[in-house]
Amino acid sequence: MTESIYANNNHPSPRVAPKLHHATFMTMDVALMSNWYEQVCGLRPVYFSTHAAWLTNDEANHRIALIRIPGTQVPVNKPRTAGHHHTAFEYATFDQWLDNYVRLRDQGIVPVFNLDHGMTMSMYYQDPDGNGVEIQVDNFGDWDASSEWMWASREFSEDQLGPHFMPDKLVEARAAGLTHAEIHRRAYAGEYAPAVDPGPPMFADVWPARVKADPSLAEGLPMVDGPLVD
Numbered sequence: 001m002t003e004s005i006y007a008n009n010n011h012p013s014p015r016v017a018p019k020l021h022h023a024t025f026m027t028m029d030v031a032l033m034s035n036w037y038e039q040v041c042g043l044r045p046v047y048f049s050t051h052a053a054w055l056t057n058d059e060a061n062h063r064i065a066l067i068r069i070p071g072t073q074v075p076v077n078k079p080r081t082a083g084h085h086h087t088a089f090e091y092a093t094f095d096q097w098l099d100n101y102v103r104l105r106d107q108g109i110v111p112v113f114n115l116d117h118g119m120t121m122s123m124y125y126q127d128p129d130g131n132g133v134e135i136q137v138d139n140f141g142d143w144d145a146s147s148e149w150m151w152a153s154r155e156f157s158e159d160q161l162g163p164h165f166m167p168d169k170l171v172e173a174r175a176a177g178l179t180h181a182e183i184h185r186r187a188y189a190g191e192y193a194p195a196v197d198p199g200p201p202m203f204a205d206v207w208p209a210r211v212k213a214d215p216s217l218a219e220g221l222p223m224v225d226g227p228l229v230d
């Protein structure tokens, strides 16, 4: 086993750390992606054009940005390519989180997999380009408490992913009057797990179907001089 570079360095972090502000994705279709992020997470454009958009759903000027750079190519085997796995959004309450699942399910948008991680319950969607989007609720309702659980609990040291769950089972349990705490307890015990274990948290490769629907994508975006041209 190789020695850990992280464990053996002297952790030279800045005295004042910058805050996470936004993530930017290269895309071949800004409108398709903007529509999806608005429908799923309520992100609206602060600025929108066919070559780029800046989206937010809070007080920040943007949280997700989309850029259509000339020459961009279709990803190859994206689910098994090193790099970004998902972006996460958090609801303040269990009922808001579950209501959003029902709203999207009724519009035909369902998560690819769902995990009770212990500190959060999380549903993982896929945007039209195949990027993961986690929508979560904190099981402790308090980041200090859930952080402490992550570093101090035996459960997290033994299993950092937790069991899969079927969201419709949670909807049924809530309708039957069970509380967030009780539903989390049961989900974390695996009571709402699918009959067949979905295995590792892998997304699907959406690109073969995208290219089949629009074969011109296989050629990539045209190379044009100058940045971000339509």
Ligand SMILES: [Fe+2]
Pocket: 086, 088, 134
């Ligand atoms: Fe996450």
